[in-house]
Amino acid sequence: MRESQFTDRDEAGRVLAEAVTTRAPELVGQGTLVLGLPRGGVPVARYVAEALDGELDVLVARKIGMPGQPELGIGAVTAGGPAVFDHRSLYQFGLDPERLEPEVERERAEAQRRLLRYRGDRPPPRVEGRPVVIVDDGLATGVTARAALRAIRAREPSRLDFAAPVCAAQAAPLLSEEADDVYCVMQPADFVAVGEWYTDFAQLTDADVEEALAAALHRARR
Incomplete structure (x- = not known):
């Protein structure tokens, strides 16, 4: 066990929430929208949303293999x-994005299916003109995070940040072109894999994601 490991996603969420509120106190109480990437990002995002007194929702991004x-x-x-690609990998393996279009469409359809399950008949949250985190x-290659950031940037938030408890050192700087700020504890x-930095990973x-979202909705209605 590494001394620097997080016990689980709950601890990681609490630590990340403190890091975000310390570095960006201006986000607290400003109607910040916090979007967790399911599945593992949602329980972490729950703590960030609570600390910012913001709204929690989901943004589904799917890996293209x-x-x-x-x-x-x-x-x-x-x-x-x-779709967002790691162009170094495409070059390394001699792949053309057009060849990957069937996989892109399969994963987009799966993302739509999961989003419908997680959100149900709730309307999507407003993004335009509000801060979003x-x-x-965790952040490994960063390609999933880049896809998520680009999708939200197109909806014109007033500010767009990315946060994760643990990030590969070489991946975090790549997000500086997509996000206004990047928080990595x-x-x-x-770094080899996200899971090695958690004792319990x-x-x-899907039920875990739905439970976290339901708890956040209950908190918001109190």
Whole structure:
């Protein structure tokens, strides 16, 4: 066990929330929209939303895998935004984005399905003219985060930030072109995978995401 590990996503969320409110106190009480990337980003985002006295919702982004090696992410897509690719990977493997279009459409459809399940008949939150923070439980290559940021940027928020408890050192700077600010509690030089920085990194279910969203809605209505 690493001394710098988070116990679980709950602890990571509390620590990240403190980091965001310390660095950006102007976001507190300003109607900030906090968007968690499911599944793992939503329980983390819940704490950030509470600390900012903001609104919690979801933004579904899906990894686009390399043909024959779907676990190797070379791009990402949201339910409505454009696909984003890691062009270094495309060049390395000699891939053309057009060849990946069937995979893009499959993952976009899955993102739409999940978004419908998580949000149900609730209307999408207003983005235009308000500050938005996108939250995940970790940042590895950054391609999923870039897809999420571009999808929201197109909806004209007044400010758009990204936050994660742990980030690969080489990935965080790549988001500076997409986000107004990036919050990373840890940027370990020996980063390999997000899960190694958590003692408990259990796989979450759709029900876990729905529970976190329901709790946030209950808090907002009190």
